[in-house]
Amino acid sequence: AEKVHSNTKLEMGEGELDVVVVGAGFAGLYQLHKLREKGFKVKLLEAGSDIGGIWHWNRYPGARVDSHGALYQYSDPALWKDWAFKELYPDWQELREYFDHVDSRWDLRKDVMLDTRVTGAEFDETSRKWTIHTEGGRDFVARFFVLCTGFAAKPYIPAFKGLESFRGETHHTGLWPQEGADLTGKRVAVIGMGASGVQVVQETAPESSHLTHFVRTPCLAIPMWQRTMSETDNEEMWRDMPADMAVRLKTFGSFNYDFSPWGVFDIADEDREEVFERIWQRGGFWWWLNNFKDVIFDEKSNRAQYDFWRKKVLARIKDPRLAEIYAPKEPPHPYGVKRPSLEQNFYEVVQRDNVDVVDLKRETIECFTEKGIKTSEREYEFDVIVLATGFDAVSGGLTSLDIKGVDGRTIGEKWSDGVRTQLGMATKGFPNLFFLYGPQSPSGFCNGPTCAEAQGGVMVKILENLRAEDVTRIEAQSDAEEAWRKFCLEVADMTLFPKANSWYMGANIPGKPRELLMYPAGLPSYLEACEKSIAEGLSGFQKA
Numbered sequence: 001a002e003k004v005h006s007n008t009k010l011e012m013g014e015g016e017l018d019v020v021v022v023g024a025g026f027a028g029l030y031q032l033h034k035l036r037e038k039g040f041k042v043k044l045l046e047a048g049s050d051i052g053g054i055w056h057w058n059r060y061p062g063a064r065v066d067s068h069g070a071l072y073q074y075s076d077p078a079l080w081k082d083w084a085f086k087e088l089y090p091d092w093q094e095l096r097e098y099f100d101h102v103d104s105r106w107d108l109r110k111d112v113m114l115d116t117r118v119t120g121a122e123f124d125e126t127s128r129k130w131t132i133h134t135e136g137g138r139d140f141v142a143r144f145f146v147l148c149t150g151f152a153a154k155p156y157i158p159a160f161k162g163l164e165s166f167r168g169e170t171h172h173t174g175l176w177p178q179e180g181a182d183l184t185g186k187r188v189a190v191i192g193m194g195a196s197g198v199q200v201v202q203e204t205a206p207e208s209s210h211l212t213h214f215v216r217t218p219c220l221a222i223p224m225w226q227r228t229m230s231e232t233d234n235e236e237m238w239r240d241m242p243a244d245m246a247v248r249l250k251t252f253g254s255f256n257y258d259f260s261p262w263g264v265f266d267i268a269d270e271d272r273e274e275v276f277e278r279i280w281q282r283g284g285f286w287w288w289l290n291n292f293k294d295v296i297f298d299e300k301s302n303r304a305q306y307d308f309w310r311k312k313v314l315a316r317i318k319d320p321r322l323a324e325i326y327a328p329k330e331p332p333h334p335y336g337v338k339r340p341s342l343e344q345n346f347y348e349v350v351q352r353d354n355v356d357v358v359d360l361k362r363e364t365i366e367c368f369t370e371k372g373i374k375t376s377e378r379e380y381e382f383d384v385i386v387l388a389t390g391f392d393a394v395s396g397g398l399t400s401l402d403i404k405g406v407d408g409r410t411i412g413e414k415w416s417d418g419v420r421t422q423l424g425m426a427t428k429g430f431p432n433l434f435f436l437y438g439p440q441s442p443s444g445f446c447n448g449p450t451c452a453e454a455q456g457g458v459m460v461k462i463l464e465n466l467r468a469e470d471v472t473r474i475e476a477q478s479d480a481e482e483a484w485r486k487f488c489l490e491v492a493d494m495t496l497f498p499k500a501n502s503w504y505m506g507a508n509i510p511g512k513p514r515e516l517l518m519y520p521a522g523l524p525s526y527l528e529a530c531e532k533s534i535a536e537g538l539s540g541f542q543k544a
């Protein structure tokens with residue numbers, strides 16, 4: 001605890017800052033490190049009591065990353081050369097240790113103000129600076145304001161009737177108590193089946209006395225094939241690292257593999273089965289992003305992918321009722337347009353004697369009660385209710401802040417009928433303000449640490465160019481953001497993404513505009529667009 005809180009007393013230094021960065025996850029820490037290295041005076045404000053971003057907040061039972069650790073780290077050799085992973089897919093504890101390791105090399109914490117939640121900000125046209133307000137009442141003034149609030153900064157808690165009346169404990173996965181919550185021997189409800197729901201159910205069912213999983217839409221989960229990392233595994237990782245780090249900038253999802261050059265029906269049936277089987281055996285996102293090139297565009301191809309997936313899952317589920325809930329005959333949506341989660345033994349765990357599954361398509365939640373949850377069928381009693389109900393994702397971390405633009409409107413007000421950005425990094429009316437891993441950037445489609453460095457590198461270059469030209473005010477232009485929006489939405493319409501009610505589409509939040517929130521054409525073309533703007537002296541922006 002002492003370590004965690006030691007730098008809350010940090011003297012942030014009087015006087016002027018060049019840059020205030022918000023959020024101590026992969027993106028924000030990279031900004032702090034690089035901008036400091038380039039001689040900017042920069043401080044980082046973080047709401048949590050330690051660094052780590054998503055890995056600070058999401059410490060629910062079973063929380064672990066869905067990418068191989070090898071690719072889920074920074075590319076600086078000073079960091080990876082002496083960092084070994086314990087598991088192929090590290091959990092939140094190991095990732096926290098990784099952030100300690102990063103801090104031990106990059107010396108970050110001295111410039112991070114922990115327990116400091118940013119609430120709002122205004123831009124002063126005379127000084128051309130932002131005044132940034134924090135919950136404790138302390139203000140910071142800086143020329144540039146870089147928000148690295150992440151894609152999951154705003155947990156979503158559905159407006160269940162009677163939510164407050166439940167007498168037991170209620171926890172959202174993204175706001176899990178830092179001291180942990182003991183679920184051993186308890187009667188536990190888990191609502192939701194995204195990545196968080198799958199992980200909590202898997203981890204908690206064996207230790208709870210009873211677990212009830214409330215499922216509205218099944219997540220079409222992929223085997224993780226988790227294993228511990230041997231010495232040889234880590235040696236291979238170090239050997240492959242330089243090549244893998246280079247390749248990840250050249251693929252759609254920024255991994256060391258990409259979609260195959262063939263369509264599903266370009267090859268003979270038996271060959272197709274063999275290809276499906278091969279990528280299935282690799283597990284994880286190989287099955288998603290190393291699949292045939294047309295599965296996210298073409299319904300028939302996508303159905304072939306779903307049918308293979310279903311055959312594999314059905315082989316593991318004996319109870320026909322559970323089979324129809326978790327792997328229905330008709331796909332709930334095209335495969336992969338809602339993020340598939342990785343599972344270890346999920347389909348076995350839900351068949352345990354101490355697990356019940358409530359199909360919310362047949363039985364609806366009416367309200368929370370003192371004792372538990374009342375559905376259209378009956379009342380269930382619980383000690384703990386886990387809300388694995390997701391996030392107002394991608395844009396929610398920005399729209400929830402009271403940041404006033406030059407016309408007095410907030411970002412949320414400006415985007416009330418849809419997101420508008422230049423390069424997914426800035427929005428008109430908010431001069432000198434940038435955001436990373438946000439809407440209309442590769443964000444949710446891009447491996448986090450890769451995006452932190454790739455898009456983060458663009459950010460650093462922009463600030464260096466502005467400094468070199470002595471520019472003190474920069475603002476996105478309307479025509480550029482309308483063109484960027486049009487491109488993002490037109491490409492999205494060529495895919496099957498709009499066919500699911502996913503957080504990718506903003507469709508998980510009542511009243512949120514339905515639109516693809518990510519830049520949909522892959523990291524390489526995104527970086528090209530950014531480089532083009534920089535080469536043209538920051539085209540799409542107005543400088544003064």
Ligand code: N01
Nearest residue numbers: 064065066158192193194195196197216217339388389390
């Ligand atoms: O959230 P989600 P998440 N009544 O939005 C259900 C990353 N992540 O926290 O689909 C009943 O995916 C909702 O049902 P439906 C990863 O990128 C990664 O799980 O709307 N149910 C859905 O099942 C991921 O994609 C890891 O019908 C309700 C669930 O809640 C993203 O974070 C781990 C409901 C929400 O699923 C978000 O994942 C965790 C209601 N009123 C997270 N409202 C890794 O493995 C919502 N639901 C790295």
